[in-house]
Amino acid sequence: MSYDGVGPRAVMRSVAFLTAGALAVPLLAGCGSDEDEAGKPLAGQDIAPAARELVADGGTLKWAVDAVPETLNTFQADADAATGRVAQAVLPSMFRLDASGRPVANPAYLESAKVIETEPRQVVLYKLNQQAVWSDGREIGAADFVAQWRALSGKNSAYWTARNAGYDRIAKIERGANDLQVRVTFDRPYADWRSLFSPLYPKDVMGTPDAFNDGARRKLNVTAGPFKVEKVDTAKKDVVLTRNPRWWGKPAKLNQIVLHAVARDKRAAALADGSVDLAEVDTAEAQRIGLATREKGTGTPLQGSGKTSAKKLRSWALAHGFDSDEVHAGDKKLRKAITRYLDQQQALRDFEVRKSLEPAYTQLALNGSTGPLADERVRRAVARALDREELARLVLAPLGLPAVPVGSHLALAGQAAYADNSGAIGDQDTKEAQALIADAGWVRGGPVKEPKKPEKAAGPERKSEDTSEGGSDGEYIVGEDDKNQDDKNRDDGQDEAQEDGPDEVQEEEARSAARYEGRDASRDDRRGDGKGKHHESADDKREHGDHLARESRHGGAPGAYAPQGTAAPAAAPAGPFAKNGKALALRFVLPSGPGSDTLNTVAERISTMLEQVGIRTTITKVSDESYFKDHIAAGDYDLALYSWPSSAFPATDARPVYAKPLPAADGSVNVEQNYTRVGTDQVDQLFDQAATTLDEDEAKDLIRKADARIWAAAGSVPLYQRPQLVGARKNLVNAGAFGFQTPVYEDMGYLKKGAKVSPSPSVK
Template sequence: MRSVAFLTAGALAVPLLAGCGSDDDAAGHPLAGQDIVPVARDQVASGGTLKWAVDAVPETLNTFQADADAGTTRVAQAVLPSMFRLDATGRPVANPAYLESAEVIETEPRQVVLYKLNQQAVWSDGREIGAADFVAQWRALSGKNSAYWTARNAGYDRIAKIERGANDLQVRVTFSRPYADWRSLFSPLYPKDVMGTPDAFNDGARRKLKVTAGPFGLQKVDTAAKDVVLTRNPRWWGKPAKLNEIVLHAVPRQKRAAALADGSVDLAEIDPSDAERIILATREKGTGTPLQGAGKTSARKLRSWALAHGFDSDEVHVGRKKLRKAITRYLEQQQELRVFDVRKSLEPAYTQLALNGSGGPLADERVRRAVARALNREELAKLVLTPLGLPAVPVGSHLALSGQAAYADGSGALGGQDTKEAQALLADAGWVAGGPVKEEKKGQAAGAESEKGDKEDKSEGGTDGQYIVGEDDKGKHHESAEEKREKGDEGGKHLAQDGRQYSGSDPKRGGAPGAYAPKGTAAPAGAVTGPLAKDGKALALRFVLPSGPGSETLNVVAGRISVMLERIGIRTTITKVSDESYFKDHIAAGDYDLALYSWPSTAFPATDARPIFAKPVPAADGSVTVEQNYTRVGTDQVDQLFDQAAGTLDEDEARDLIRKADSRIWAAAAAIPLYQRPQLVGVRKNLVNAGAFGFQTPVYEDMGFLKKGARISPSPSA
């Protein structure tokens, strides 16, 4: 369920072809390092408040509940023990603040892990962290007591018993079956007060944590102010936190540039358009604005300037006085944004194209493989990442990212972009050009049958063969390629799209460079000149996308994918739905053919990724249990490989099994990884040891503001 929470957010944010085989070089190096301006602790001032933007005030502070989100994780990382945390390459490492050591001391007859705790580690009420806390968390998460409303039990369900070791600082955990991902357990660790009873677990930690044990403690959750306030823990035994306070403040993504400018936050993950604003602010000197010579600038020139600086069309089509006020406010914000930097890396997450294999044309593996072979994944990665100055390398694994030990490019099991091969696969599946097509009811979508009916608003979605450019085009008609051919546009040439041309990387101005070809661009040689049909039905798929703020990049990527699919004769209907219904009513419900959303990478793929790719299982009531496999395509072999990887204590063997599972997932062609998600963070320039963290778990006690007169230069933490 860590993944479920991330998926929803990942779908809306910026939005995460070599042969199959080992790629240890790629596994050893992240594509982009973290960008946090690391400095020695003695260069960081003591005191101050860090205001950090989050999407929402967490509904729960219990990370093991279904409605936990990224804010929940931020709080837990700062105030609770974690036996292991991730390093810059995404590998789990023992956390010395809580552990002296943790190792497997027996394998026969059963696996036994011995934890030796830091003798200084205590809860904020003065009690030592010990075996009683481990026992309470195991019993709550073992899955044996349904009164605990837990979202996940993986790993804890393999524990047979937990005992005190030779002294109070030792905890012996005995497993009923071997468990490779034992390092994933007890991170975070909650006090027995939270885990000891179902009532305390279910309700006691939703809005408060009376007992904590991190560099910070929880002072309050203020829903009215949209704040979670963390304060320095006076009982903390480790390196003292530099900051007095961290305030997690809820700010919608579309308002984050304004929040940075007005001082509401010091650090915020941002979209490319806001990143561009900050970069421009540091370069501009306040000259060349349209407001010089007050009262003389025409409305036309004001609108032209505003559009060139990323204003929405709705913002510019107002009276001259209102527009002048909006521009004045924008320029004032630009002045304030000059004290911020954009720190960037790649998130430990990737964006994928999901193909719903539960019914319709995509139930046929040949059609899914044809869709996959039509995609130029390198082009899609460049579309998103190159304008941001980030490495544009397609993701080659469903189960790890470059830099992690399990990473290897398994895409060779499916094959790279090949138009002819894609067309051959479709022909083999019975989809031929020029076949008769039965007339469908107006507005009826082709493709996989909807489990809930086609109830969403299609006002932004168009009809088969149309492409949605962006929010600026609401209400406008976009001709399909078929309509263009019928009208004889450009001498009858097959146009790649509807003729819009944009430049720049600002999604408000149309997305990344090359998102759409110039009007009149002919499709590449070999493009199918007519829709494919089978049994009287055209080959058309519903491409469902979110419509809210932050979805511009997904819309641009979807438009490019639609062009690629049309080249092999597959037509798409892009349907936009509200952010609130996108995941619940469409992805989870299976009401889509094609969709874009993100999954996080994990240090423990055998455990965390298994439910994402598990074979759907029929239930007694006739429904199908899909776990988190929203493509609804799985195999017994993949399940077995995951089980084997989770059950071996040989790390090399586990890695090889994960790579084999990934190859099988590629071959099924239901989830196609595209690119690692960009991580763009607006940060006050004097804030150090914070920013775009990449794989690494943030070190909260080292964050702070640079001392006056100190120089910023990379240095190991002291």
Template sequence: MSHHGVGPRAVMRSAVFLTAGALAVPLLAGCGSDDKPAGPLAGQDIVPVARAQVADGGTLKWAVDAVPETLNTFQADADAGTSRIAQAVLPSMFRLDVNGRPVADPAYLESAKVIETEPRQVVLYKLNQQAVWSDGREIGAADFAAQWRALSGKDSAYWTARNAGYDRIAKIERGANDLQVRVTFSRPYADWKSLFSPLYPKDVMGTPDAFNDGARRKLKVTAGPFRVEKVDTAEKDVVLGRNPRWWGKPAKLNQIVLHAVARDKRAAALADGSVDLAEVDSTEAQRIGLAGRQKGTGTPLQGSGRTSVKKLRSWALAHGFDSDEVPRAKKKLRTVIKRYLEQQQALRDLDVRKSLEPAYTQLALNGSSGPLADERVRRAVARALDRAELARLVLTPLGLPAVPVGSHLALSGQIAYADSSGAIGDQDTKEAQALLADAGWVAGGPVRAEKKGEKAAGPQKPSEDVPDGGQDGQYIVGEDDKGHDGEHGGDERGDDEGQHRDGKDKRRAPADDKREHGDKDLAQEGRHGGAPGAYAPRGTAAPAAAPAGPLAKDGKALALRFVLPSGPGSDILGSVAARISAMLGQVGIRTTITKVSDDSYFKDHIASGDYDLALYSWPSSAFPATDARPVYAKPVPAADGSVNVEQNFTRVGTDQVDQLFDRAATTLDEDEERDLIRKADARIWAAAGSIPLYQRPELVGVRKNLVNAGAFGFQTPVYEDMGFLKKGVRVSASPASGSPDK
């Protein structure tokens, strides 16, 4: 599991983490003539070529995290693999373009538009007359109606994960002919383009049994360039083959095999040919780039074989080997290095294609209890952060644009995007300290000893008895009685080994460069306007000043529990968290960093509210009025006395934000919808429940002769155009290809 996101649209903005924290969905909004949106910060990197240059045939082996538990994207356990398969084998009325905006797919639609608004909204779909299911039946109104009935929420026998939009449909009818479908809404619905993407046949949606169980491992009827041939859990494969009834441009590949490979095993899988395309982390991307640059072996295995163990170990560690995985026995060490060099030779046939994912990493602040229940403290945390520095920390070493994300609800390139971070203000240490003082947290205040059995405020109060370095998986940042005053972080390489592994602080974090910015005007939203592994660039400045002394209130120190995942791919989060903790230490906030297993990170901590601070990612949505509302909705008491937070894991929400989302979802004026979304985002910033940091990097290891595939960015992949270059055809790799800069 990757540590980057919370994902796909099939379950609204579902909580399937990509561990460094994603929902991949299409944005309905228009632009005024005087409001032209900027493009994406980074373009896609797929080495695009004309179909005439792509060979016919071949099999693409594509790494995924796991064999999907279900092929039905509307079920709760659908994942990114489910969505990938649906894109290749099922109709979608709208798909995303390179800017993350929905466009009609001409393979299925001649047109789709609102033809009536009074007394009710009516959308008329005109279907491509060649569009047929793989059993030969025309795609038509019966399929639209079956999907509506299954997802409307009116029949509890269907185990659906969401019904957003479908619950607003009043009826679906055949139009003037079999190629027309009329959809009449009971209430206006701005995000109507989000519906029927994907569209399942009535064979799947027609009965609860077919919906609940029939489509979990099989899709007998499909309508895309590919079809599902086999789901093999033993071999960890899903095999997609050409659809002989596909009416569009025929697929270049004979097969696409989605093969499950753990994230930390992907460089090895690319090297041995198990896969041809795989998302990789920055460490493996650098390894692939290093292989491409190596001219000779230059290894200690050359010569008479008398090389010392010390020299062998030094060489291995210098080439990215984990210190825990380097054997001390000389014979075993030589075997490990030999296997590594063989893999490096094979990796020369690969490139790294890179872009930015349609997802962003955020700092989440749990506002349900403890110090962060006070909006002033949350705002102080936000004002303590230098988000530009955090973006540089992650993205600059990868050669990607290091621009902080300015919106919770869209990313640069999407129509609704606008930088609304001014509602909270830029980094300002003095303002952060003033907010904390206003909330009653003062430096040098007495700290009352905790009585035996007494529960600490917040999810967990760090123990005063835990030494710096802490227990396994835990260390404290921000204490001034240990001699390092909150400077606990990674070294320039971002390696967090040694931060807590042996209980001793070995390194000092690169410091905040203490840039001071003027406050931005918060009057519009109100000062208290409403109750989601890289390394520091060389030359990062050392701390300019000692952190502030720890703060206290009512006899308790201001201490926050920072929970992180610990699995493969979490090194980015570790580095970012260490840097955030150092920034918070500058204003007197102490943090305890606790690493937990990937399996429990979301379920036992984020979803249950057992954290103060956390890092995870949300995907951007092309339909934020629909998809983002559950993420930022104000928690409400349930009938059983519990609190329904939907997907608002920070537990911070306001009535104003809810109202703005409701208005945006019902207006049919695209400019008005965009403006309402931006106003909602400004209020979300002001409430300071989550602080967007940076757009996530997308790094893809890919065989050099594979084209029209790689780092797709926003755009839905065009599966029928993917393939391998014809023999003798040469193309230049795109400028973004290659390895991350060292």
């Protein structure tokens, strides 16, 4: 689970989904099983595909990751996305995902795998590729399957495992007719058997608790992929993978893949200085890479006599996303910063942005355990207040990606289980949302007992707080620090107008505007009440969202705003809903670190939508370190935004996320991964049935029925599929924005000199 990035499914299937459930909803009609409902992925891969004969032999690919992994064992609790990336390159996977996110047999390891018996028990027969061997020369075989099953079955607590789903259903594993056959017998039917043994570790790792717990944390001595682990260098923040000389498949084109840890907001600079060749980037950094290509031959503020005023340099720096410390650091430091930025822009001309949609989606989580949202009717009202199409456009349309709201909690467009079940809650409808709130006992404009406060200027009642350590440096949200910084920036602009003349300033702003797609040439001032606080109308908020998108180059969502001409929402009637002297107010908790701008922009728009139906929101920003642990997992929030990856095996992966919270022996409540604390026996039963049927059409229908009930409960509201933006060296091929599909590591490399390939369309 993540709010700023999502690891691959192989890392931790136990946390592969989001939370929701259904409370006292009527039996809903099941969705049809028509294959057309799943459709195609909204966006395809963008990896600069090239035939192997066009790829040069040799070279090193430096690939950015968030951190050096704490463990190389994907089945441990602290495994992360980098752990999964290593496993994909160096270990067997019996099944991998295709372009539609569906599991397909991996021919490098399997000749076939199928259910050969269902009575009296389910038996799966694996026929292994006869060339498949571990790097020590030993054949991959039944002994490795047995060791992994015993380690992950959950029967031996000495193994520190993070998950055992599926392995706990196996009754026995034995050798088949020969050494290349493995028979797996289940004591209970298991529909998601293809999820098992991907990755498969050697018996050396799985054979004993000590080897499992400690032996594979920093090294993997025995592997069986196109690459092997050469070393983990924590000092250099590198994991070095080299060609596996015992690989029996097509040899890897690259000599090395170096996974190098780089902070998200430093990746454009890392690409520019050669630290990495491939990096997932946020929207602002992606726009900066695109800007480098578009700005070829354009002038810079340091050209000419070199006497450009400091005020004009500050204006240019602000327009190009420099942070406040850089802008106001002094003339010499600012000039150095601009010089460094321009040098980086020159280097970034060798890169391009490859884009697709991640196999993950962002959703609005509603904590149903306490407060107003414990009432299902209020949760439904929140869901009915949202214009999900507008929110999808806000994030995706400026990137040229399909702005289609996600219609399922359990799958994404293109996956077999996908169907748009959002009709179970209904479309955006202000009157219906207000009726639901009224039915829950809240009165619009009812009396509110509040302590007297200083008189405020007219405007929405929404507040914004920042409880993060060190604040957010004015980057993320409409808090008081941000507004005061806006005042300072605006005052600087006014001073510059006095020094340089309004025409010069306007010309410079226009030139800066021309460099940014969607940047407005003018901006209305916000009104102050003379007390250091600003109150924004709906139009002001929309404008401020645009301002954030334009001015932040560290983790923001530049250009992420509604298309020009979008009508402003009608002004909300005076007064919120109230009950028992208390206003209907919700606490919206958000992260404050780099990469959070998109979430903050979306949260602002959601808050505006809720105001229209009479629901107050208070936005609270917290540090990245505490966001999940102290707030989401602890249940200390009313509303929150975070993302979950999709899964090819929702019957298994969604179960702990939607499981009905149950009392534990110590009096606490076990929520597993159900962080909205909303669940029902009905939804649990549907997942259990889907996990045990071997009829794929029946399983798909059960998953869709479960999703419809989850929608009706409104414990969470899927919003949009996350954009996948990857900065890549232009001559790097078969790598980039992979979408659903598992990367083919042996085909990655650099284009031969003089060879050309056609660009791959990222959107279908």
